[in-house]
Amino acid sequence: MDWELIRSVSECGPVDYIVCAHKALDQAEVAVNLRPAVGKETTIVVIQNGVGNEEPFRNEFPDNSILTCVTWVGAVQTSPGVVKHTKSEDMQIGLFPNPSLDGSLEQKRLDTFADLLRNGKTRFQILENMQIQRWEKVVWNVAWNSLTAITMVDTQTWLHSSEDATPFTRQLMQEVIKIARGCGVPLQNELIDQLMDKINAMPGIGSSMQTDCKNGRPMEIDVILGYPARKARDLGIPAPFLQTLYVILRAVDGRLRAAL
Template sequence: MRVGVAGVGAIGGWLAARLALAGHQVTCLARGATLEALRSGLSLREGGTDRQFGVEASDTAAGPPRDLVIIATKAMALADVAEMVQPWVGPATLILPLQNGVPWWFVDRPLAAVDPDGRVAAALPMPQVMGAVVHAACKRVGAAAVEVVRADRLLLGEPGGGPSERVQELVSLFADAGIPAEASVEIRKAIWYKLWGNMTINPLSALTRVTADRLLGEAGLKPFILSAMAEAAAIGAAIGCPITESGVDRMGVTAKLGAFKTSMLQDVEAGRPLEAEALVGAPREIAHRNGIPCPSIDALYGMIRLLDSSRQ
């Protein structure tokens, strides 16, 4: 297959390398130091082994349409990148956005938090978009080098739900490339479930500059975390994404992961913008739209926005 990858960071680099290893024609969209490094190959460290893969690299999405376009950028960059990849998108191209938090298509009305000007919706034809949830821990260890710490699974599904042949074909494509992939007939529920467990620990780790284990071990924070999780569960129930697990049980699952750095903490340490809108702003917008009180989420949103703006 002809695959275009925009956003060759930790997750995008992992998928690009694996697909190149499987023999697919992979073109990476990049700029600056990343573009120069990619011209010498993409390095993947996995299971203690380092391998180098040859990929095409360009600063423009030139050439014929791709069979698959993977967009693995931060949510804040999605509008710009969605417009950049348009030359790659033909009538049969599948589009796979891989961002944290709530995607622009998640509810029946546009979300100002994640697509304020409607640019993403205008650039990416919705009938060609696939839903996805990434459960993996990868880290970028060089301009064109990625290390896979843990690869659990890549969930893929139709945004509207239900089974489909193209989802199964995409699952097979990734599985054949050594990427653990599964089909989901309820990808919206899978997206909300990940958000439910992620939307408190992620921003709190950025605010406090500590790893997840220390946050979960701080008794004074537990009531606030559980309150925000309960609010998120109520929002999910209102939009067809109910949560059946308790917040305490979910915190226990997260605790088993140990002293890991969340994506927001890594962004703070690297001086990058924070995904405040996709992770906290969008759920808050959905809550306010549906008349659901969310004082803890409101407070968290205010704090993370202040942190982000103070660093710009």
């Protein structure tokens, strides 16, 4: 395979695909930095946790296609260049449709990227409405990422920490489901049971947010909690558990950023 290592986007001309699998911390700034690599034909692929992640890319590149993906791959970089891959592996991908582009062109860009994943033997499914997946995953991340980062315990230790932990978690998930619905994304209440069954079938796990917190790195609190919290406020949907976690995590994140 031919490849070329570049150390800065400015060393590269327009490319077919840009895969954004970085932490979603300053999306608008990343989009501006990508300018030299984006041409008319470039498709941006977002593989990140969170909701609203695509908007800064669409604002910066209104004439380009965006593929949006949810990944369930668990991975931690234990030392430079060494990635520990935990058991889970799955991904959903689809279009973040651009109404100003021809649908068949967007579909072709999605199909070509899917072929690349297939060639690499990645486990994935193509879905029609990826916002359902993105919000379902954020229901998961709001719960497990925040709670494991704030408590510094794993999911099972959290759930067994008191008789209030499970009802607390379910209430939190319920709030995010209501916000998703307010945003026109049809999540079902059954999702709570599905996600609780899923976590209870797993050994206690941490989260990427807990890893960031442990390593003194900024956390993805805006795309995971901030965007839903703002939507709740705008739509007049009560979300006291979410708002509380968000305000606490902003303080923790502020401490981490101040120490950088």
